[in-house]
Amino acid sequence: MNLTQYVDQLRQELAVAAEAGGDEARAMAERLTAPLESAARLTLLNALSAAADEITADLAPGSVDVRLRGVDPEFVVTPPPAPETFDARAEYEALMSAQPAPPPAPAAPDTADDGGTARVNLRLPGHVKARVEEAASREGLSVNAWLVRAASAALDRPDARTAVTAARREVRSSGNGFTGWVR
Known part of the structure; x- marks a missing residue:
């Protein structure tokens, strides 16, 4: 992600604000924009890191990381693992085949019914x-x-x-x- 456009936008808005203060304020703003560039980049990087942390909290067990490549941050997304699904048809065919099959995985609860259980x-x-x-x-x-x-x-x-x-x-x-x- 290229932060240059955001830093340049901040510099332009500072110049516009300084124009209202006259020549002295404009000169002061020009002297301040160069040192403020690295502070603005660091602040934007901190904001992106905080946003990645919030997204990671909602995405758990997946994650979003911010990595710095040169002067520009890069997002690395690790999706959560795909849930294992139970295939009843494949389970039935494995049971009915003449070849010995490995023990089947425990069946997931049937979500099609009303969810109630009965005691027998x-x-x-x-x-x-x-x-x-x-x-x-x-x-x-x-x-x-x-x-x-x-x-x-x-x-x-x-x-x-x-x-x-x-x-x-x-x-x-x-x-x-x-x-x-x-x-």
Whole structure:
């Protein structure tokens, strides 16, 4: 950023103000403008540094720095890191592929719903509970987070509902009526 135009503007405004005071004031202003140039540059640099600090406070964890190149300041902007996003489709495809996939990242909370949670009491046989705890530990998740993700993955599978329905749809014909499970 070139500060020369701002320093020159300050010099011109000082000359205009001195014109009102007559020849003596104009001569004094001309003698003062040369030493004031470096003071004006330093003041402008301080103002730019303070502005960069305020922007950095709002941009955190990103930052804005002012660096001096020769006599002119230069801004260096470091943007905040991009947030990691959860891709449910890619997660599903990785689970369904035949190749072993690395453990998935913890799922981000679903922001599409109303944000509320519901409490459910779940009774598991001891051996199943132990396996759930081991799986959650391997993936670095709490048991609750692991169960939420497992339930969501089971419900999101396109064949989940039809498999349950087909297994229970043993419909037998008996005279005038039907008996069995239908969904």
